[in-house]
Amino acid sequence: MPPHVRLTRAVEFSTSLRYWNPDLSEAENRELFGRKASRHGHNYRLEVTLAGEPDPVTGMVIDLKELQEVIDREVMTRFDHRDLNRDTPYFEKEPPTAENLARVIDRVLRVALPTGLLYGIRLFEDADTFVELIGPGGAA
C-alpha cells in the first residue's frame, strides 16, 4: 500500500562552478561543455519531497523544523556560497552538472533522513533547467 502523503520543502542556494571532466583535455572539455566549461554561478532551487503516513498523534509525516535542520546541515552548509569544484570533494572525478549535484544531494539526504521517508528531489539549476530524482538512489 503506497504512503498517503507527500510533502515538499524548498530551499535556495548559490554556488560557483564550472562543468569539467578531469579525464578530458581542456579542448575536449571546451568542446563538450561550451561556455559552461568556464567558471560561472547559479541560484539553485532544491525541492525535497518526503512521503509517508502522518504520525497518529502529531498528524505530521515529519516535523518541518527537523526537515529544515537536515537540509541546512547536509545541503546548505556544504554548498551555499561555495565553489562546487574547489570547496567540495564530490566533483574531483566528475563534472558538477545538475544531474551529478542532484545525485550527491539525494545520497546525503537519504542517509540523514529517517529510513524510507525521502521520496525524491527536484533541483533547478536555473529557471529553465531542472533535474528530478525519484526513488532510492534515483533508480528507475
Next chain:
Amino acid sequence: MIALTRRYRFPAAHVLRSSALSDADNERVYGKCANPAGHGHDYGLEVTVAGEVDPRSGQVLERNRLDALVAARVLDRFGHSLLNDDPAFAEQVPTAENIALTAFAELAPAIAAARPGARLVRVRLEETRKNSFETGEHR
C-alpha cells in the same frame, strides 16, 4: 529514475474549429477560440528526458543537443506560425492537448536516436499561465 527537464517558449497562432462541426457548433464548443481570424499564445514547453547519466558529460542528454533537437522539431517548426497550416493539424484541431501529443510524437524518436538509453518521458505545454497540459509518465 533521474530525469532532466528543460523549458522552452514559442509564440504561435491558432484557430479552434473542427471541420466535423457546423459553424454554430464550433462557436458553442470553442467559444472565442473559434474566431476564424485566429488568436495566439506564448506557449511554454517543458521537455523531460530520463535515462542513465552519461559518465563523460555528467548529463542525461547534453543540453545543447536537446536544445537543438527541440528547436528543429518543435520551436522552429511551430513558432511564429499559424498552427492550422501545419500538416500535423490538417486532420485535427490544434488544441493544446493535440499540440502536446504532437510534440511528444515528434520528440520521442529524435531523443531516443540522440542517445541510447535516453527517453522522452513527459511533455508539458503551458498555453497560458492558467492552463497547462501534460502527456507521458506521471511523476
